[in-house]
Amino acid sequence: MFSKVCAMDVKRQSSGKKKILLVDDDAGVMDVCTQMLQHHGYEVTTSISGEEAIDIFYDMHFDLVILDMGLPGIDGLSCAKEMRKQKNDVKIVISSGNCSDVLSGKESPCNCFHILQKPFTMSELICAVSNAMGRC
Amino acid sequence: MNTSKKATILVVDDENGVRQSFNMVLKDIYQVLLSASGREAWEILEKKKIDIVLLDIMLPDANGMDILQKIKEMDPNTEVIMVTAVKEIQTAVKAIKLGAYEYIIKPFIVDDVLTIINRALEKKNLIEQVIYLKDELNRYGYFEKIVGSDKKMLGIFDLIQSICDSDGAVLIQGESGTGKELVARAVHNQSSRKNHPFIVINCAAIPMTLMESELFGHIKGAFTGASSTIMGKLELADKGTAFLDDIDCLDVNMQAKLLRVIQEKEFEKLGSNKVIKTDVRFVAASNKDLPDLIEKGLFRGDLFYRLNVFPIRIPPLRERRGDVELLLQHFLDLHSRRRGRPGRSFSREAINALTEYDWPGNVRELQNLVERVATITKDSVIGLKDLATLSIGRKHIKDMPLKEAVNAFEKQYITEVLESVDYSRKRASEILGVHRNTLLSRMTELGIKE
Numbered sequence: 001m002f003s004k005v006c007a008m009d010v011k012r013q014s015s016g017k018k019k020i021l022l023v024d025d026d027a028g029v030m031d032v033c034t035q036m037l038q039h040h041g042y043e044v045t046t047s048i049s050g051e052e053a054i055d056i057f058y059d060m061h062f063d064l065v066i067l068d069m070g071l072p073g074i075d076g077l078s079c080a081k082e083m084r085k086q087k088n089d090v091k092i093v094i095s096s097g098n099c100s101d102v103l104s105g106k107e108s109p110c111n112c113f114h115i116l117q118k119p120f121t122m123s124e125l126i127c128a129v130s131n132a133m134g135r136c
Numbered sequence: 137m138n139t140s141k142k143a144t145i146l147v148v149d150d151e152n153g154v155r156q157s158f159n160m161v162l163k164d165i166y167q168v169l170l171s172a173s174g175r176e177a178w179e180i181l182e183k184k185k186i187d188i189v190l191l192d193i194m195l196p197d198a199n200g201m202d203i204l205q206k207i208k209e210m211d212p213n214t215e216v217i218m219v220t221a222v223k224e225i226q227t228a229v230k231a232i233k234l235g236a237y238e239y240i241i242k243p244f245i246v247d248d249v250l251t252i253i254n255r256a257l258e259k260k261n262l263i264e265q266v267i268y269l270k271d272e273l274n275r276y277g278y279f280e281k282i283v284g285s286d287k288k289m290l291g292i293f294d295l296i297q298s299i300c301d302s303d304g305a306v307l308i309q310g311e312s313g314t315g316k317e318l319v320a321r322a323v324h325n326q327s328s329r330k331n332h333p334f335i336v337i338n339c340a341a342i343p344m345t346l347m348e349s350e351l352f353g354h355i356k357g358a359f360t361g362a363s364s365t366i367m368g369k370l371e372l373a374d375k376g377t378a379f380l381d382d383i384d385c386l387d388v389n390m391q392a393k394l395l396r397v398i399q400e401k402e403f404e405k406l407g408s409n410k411v412i413k414t415d416v417r418f419v420a421a422s423n424k425d426l427p428d429l430i431e432k433g434l435f436r437g438d439l440f441y442r443l444n445v446f447p448i449r450i451p452p453l454r455e456r457r458g459d460v461e462l463l464l465q466h467f468l469d470l471h472s473r474r475r476g477r478p479g480r481s482f483s484r485e486a487i488n489a490l491t492e493y494d495w496p497g498n499v500r501e502l503q504n505l506v507e508r509v510a511t512i513t514k515d516s517v518i519g520l521k522d523l524a525t526l527s528i529g530r531k532h533i534k535d536m537p538l539k540e541a542v543n544a545f546e547k548q549y550i551t552e553v554l555e556s557v558d559y560s561r562k563r564a565s566e567i568l569g570v571h572r573n574t575l576l577s578r579m580t581e582l583g584i585k586e
Contacts, residue, residue: 028153028243032160035246119156121163 017043018133019061023053023079024068024095033066036122037129050074054082062090064132066116066125069096091132095120142167143187143257148177148203149219150196154242158190161246162253174198181207181214188256189216190240193224193231201231208235213263215256219244282318283466286456292319292448299446300326305398307443308421310450313500316421317381319448323419324377332376335369340382347390349406358407370403373416383420383443384429388436395439418443453495453502460491463499467506468518480510483519490523512585547582550575554584 020042024030027048034044045060047053050071057065065083069076076094083090095116114128144167147158155170162168169184171177174195180186189207193200204216218239220228228239237256240249284290299306300323308316317336324334342350349358353368370378380386386394397403398418402411420443429435453460464482472480482490495501513522521544550568557563565575578584 026153026156028151028157029160031243032157032246036161039246119159119163122160123164125160 017041018063019043019045020129021053021057021060021062021065022046023048023050023066023071023076025049025071026068032122033125036125040126040129042129050076050079053079057083057090058086064091064093064129066093066095066129069094093128093132144169144184145188145190145253146171146177146180146186147190148172148174148195148200149190149192150194151192154192154219157244158249161249165250166253174203177203178206181210186214187260188253189214190219191216191236193218193220193227201227201234204231204234204236213260215260217252217256282315282322283463284456284459285462286451286459288451288456289459292450295446295448296322296326299323301328302446303417304445305418305420305443306446306448307426307440308419308448308450309426310421310423311452311498312423313498314450314452315499316423316450317379319450320377320379320381320419320421324379324417327377327417329376329417333373334377334379335373336379336381337369338381339385344387344390347386348393351390351394352403352405354406355408358405362407365405368405370397370414370416371405371412373414375415377417377419380418380420382422384422384424384426384435388434391436391439395436395442398439398442453498457491460493460495460502461487463502464490464506467503468510471507471510477516480516480518483517485520486518486523489520543582546578547584550578550582551584 018041020037022030022033022037022044023046024033025048030046030048034046037044045056045062047056051074053065053067054074065080067076067080071079074082076096080092080094083092093114093116095118097118114132116124116128120128142165145158145162146169147155147162148171149155149158150172152172155172159168159170166188169180169186171180174197177189177191181189191200191203191207195203200218204218207214207216212235215237216231216235218228218231218236219242220239221242225239225241228236231239237259238252240252282289282293284292296319306320306323308319310316321334324330337351339347349362349366349368351368351370353366353371354362355365356362380394393403397414401415402413404411426435426440430437430440453463461482464487468480468482469478472478490502490505497504509518509522515522521540550564553567554561554564557567561572561575565572568575570578
């Protein structure tokens with residue numbers, strides 16, 4: 001049975017797979033997304049909070065970040081900005097329950113590749129990730 | 137049966153994350169409905185047809201087990217998969233005993249969920265197919281195979297309904313080709329024995345020397361050639377029905393042995409002393425006048441009275457001429473469906489001619505005629521001229537225009553001559569006194585095929 005990967009336990013691996021950082025405070029959603037992404041050949045690291053995600057991001061290289069906007073503590077937008085400071089061209093997929101707010105907001109996350117409206121399906125997630133990965 | 141459109145899955149869980157997780161996994165493949173409580177779920181179940189329910193064991197306003205039972209009462213064919221945390225597995229197992237299909241443990245493995253749902257849907261579809269086919273078979277088997285609107289036949293249908301659940305023996309009498317075996321099968325299929333065997337014992341076809349072994353079976357070494365132990369037909373028919381066709385063909389010796397089985401409900405295999413108990417409903421048939429045979433000492437009176445608990449007399453076709461048209465169309469439809477040529481019929485003149493015919497071979501003869509004529513004739517409407525090669529149509533040639541009547545006669549005559557010489561055109565032309573080419577030309581014009 002798949003068990004969630006704790007951010008601090010991750011070892012650096014050069015498996016050749018694309019690496020994704022998945023940030024969502026809902027454990028169930030995160031678990032399912034992880035399974036699907038792994039099934040599609042991605043290496044997935046998860047985090048349930050923005051602060052932890054930023055720490056992990058500083059520590060490791062990721063090809064893509066999937067970021068939930070509605071995080072407790074530091075929100076997804078601030079999290080994205082912090083990550084941009086570290087790596088300006090980091091690819092980000094935003095997931096939100098209310099994408100119209102995200103798009104019309106004054107400080108929209110710049111250079112985000114895709115916005116996923118929750119609830120999204122597996123195919124929508126994989127499509128968004130593939131598109132984002134494709135633009136490198 | 138839900139074969140082409142998406143199956144509908146209802147997810148019932150108070151945790152939003154769980155609902156969203158299932159939604160993400162399933163929405164691409166199925167139609168997914170979500171509800172956060174027992175009450176919401178029930179509102180959906182009352183309005184929509186749901187194929188699968190993913191049901192949380194612990195809901196805020198209801199017990200998952202209660203909902204499971206209510207769902208099964210409402211529609212036993214809705215599959216329920218319990219969703220449970222590890223600590224609730226005992227309850228989940230209990231749920232399966234109450235009718236749930238499976239359980240899923242949270243957090244779940246996506247592949248496992250998809251597999252379980254797929255299997256549940258397969259099971260559901262199979263059950264629906266079986267229900268449908270059984271229903272068709274019931275309708276088709278009982279009503280379509282015994283076709284009849286004549287009041288004598290309707291009386292027989294009523295009689296079958298009223299006697300089917302008794303264990304009393306049935307004696308079916310009727311001329312050859314009237315459908316005695318069909319009636320016997322109807323008695324069996326309408327009874328509580330329908331899920332058990334219906335065994336046919338053709339008393340006319342089995343040699344007298346082998347009949348005892350055929351009925352009772354034998355043990356290895358019982359006689360020369362008995363190389364293994366064999367179950368007899370009566371043993372095979374246990375809890376079901378034994379149909380003894382042409383029972384008048386049993387010799388007096390066998391009649392006595394059969395009488396004992398009917399009375400004592402037990403028998404021994406040939407070569408063995410071991411008593412085998414039997415629970416068989418006996419249905420017998422004969423096209424002979426059994427009371428007459430009793431008088432002549434060829435049939436046992438006591439056996440007759442044992443079998444004649446429920447007598448059914450099937451009238452010959454000439455006593456129910458009103459059914460001829462029904463039967464003609466019925467067999468023509470069957471034939472047409474098999475050949476992919478729907479919409480064929482008999483002309484009014486043909487039906488009238490065939491209704492006046494006496495049908496010595498009864499329904500079997502009628503069925504054979506339809507098969508023959510429908511195969512040979514290419515037209516959608518089968519007319520009197522197509523019957524002209526048969527003796528049935530002969531007397532109605534006088535109602536035809538002269539040219540048609542001459543052609544009909546010529547066709548029939550040439551066909552009969554060809555049949556008599558095995559379709560040798562040389563010999564046929566010699567008999568007919570015409571040149572071979574003339575014969576060939578007439579065959580083509582009249583539509584005579586070899």
